[in-house]
Amino acid sequence: MKIQIEQLKKTIKGVTVLDDINYTFTGGRIYGLSGKNGCGKTMLMRLIAGLIYPTGGTIRINDRVLGKDMSFPDSIGILIENPVFLNDYTGYENLKMLADLQRSVSEQEIRDTLEQVGLDWEDKRRFYKYSLGMRQRLGIAAAIMGGPDIILLDEPINAIDADGVEVIGQAIRNLADENRIIIIACHDKEEMDYLADEKIYMSEGRIVEGAVS
């Protein structure tokens, strides 16, 4: 698994939000994106997810150009911005709905994923009754369900208590054992040190070479 980003540029309403991004992500590693608010971390994730189109440059996933050879990466899980699910469904039902679209995820895998992030799959509470932390955990569960090749997590430990951080950190580390690319955007330096194999610092829409985050 390899993601090659070449001369990536993104301009929105005349403002350059990403400029001249060149980077190669390889499988089996966890990448930590850091930088001040508005530096372009989330935008980079959205581009890799195929949700938005670059103004210039290319993103190649296993040598196939995103947006040209494929609309979205073949196997991807995302948690970008606040997790939004169906209010009247339980956590399990929400994941089941998404799993049915993937077809390759079994009911047992959904249960296991929920347990991995510290949620009870038998919990009958509907999503609108979930606390912020539970919503975040469900968002992570949706992103890692089915073990996708690319996992993008934007601020995954937001609103999660100390115990939860431990549980989720372990779940993410377990996933990294396989041939998979995990990219995490995170503000917490300690968490970044614990989770990331490689740290990338961004500033004003660019990757800052050799910077220590």
Next chain:
Amino acid sequence: MIGKFIKHDLKEGLIRYRARYILLIMVCVITCIILDRSSEYFIKLYGKNWSLLEFGINNFYGRMPFHYSADSGDTFAVPFGWILQYLVLSYCIGDYIRRDMHGFGMYMIVQSKKRSYWWISKCIWCCVVNIVYFALIWCVNISYVWIAYGEVNLEKHALLLESCYGTIFGNVSVARLLIMTALLPMLAGIVQSLFQIIISIIYEGTVSMAAVTAALVIACYYGNPFLPHGYAMVARYFPDNINPAFSPNQIGFGIVYLCGLSALFAIIGYLVVRKKDIYGRSF
């Protein structure tokens, strides 16, 4: 897989918004009461009650295009009953598409990798919403006629209609009147809803509702045959006594035109969702 998308849209975009349809019921009931009360004199004079068909005509009568004449000194007035029905439709469509695009729909698009399924499902949802919406108008009319007069029929009372609307309905068959009051208003509703959805995807919900309101007012004012809402007004299928230059709309052309316009909007929407950086504008 597309079935999952449709099921999701019907649940989240129709059943979830069901309270909004109460507004439509209120508008329809008030429209029925107004017709009943304002025509009391003629009902007594001719000894005939309004039929279900005539309540439908009342819903979608609309108005003739505005024709300024210095002699008459007429001012432009919007047909409130008619316009309200389409504004409430616009409210029922609301900002669901945009909310879904940035909410659970985003996960569905990424997981299925099919923007096209998402859009096709939205088109089907849009048609279903319109069918339900216009069926509800007729259900309210049926209920009102049944409660008020004890019998429901599709009779046409030409004299009663002429006295109230000033339009000669004598030569027009019941079948044609049903097409004018049931099919064409619904097709115009589908066109309006698709237009609204596309604008809301490109810009935002409030812009789309403002655009729909403007389109409705323009259609009330002008009699151009390419304005889709003109086909949702029964008045436009008849000659205008004040303005002999006005050429009435044709039912056949209206059906073809509105179906074609719906298909065109569906294709435009598909291209917008597929090619345009729809997420890029809003982030």
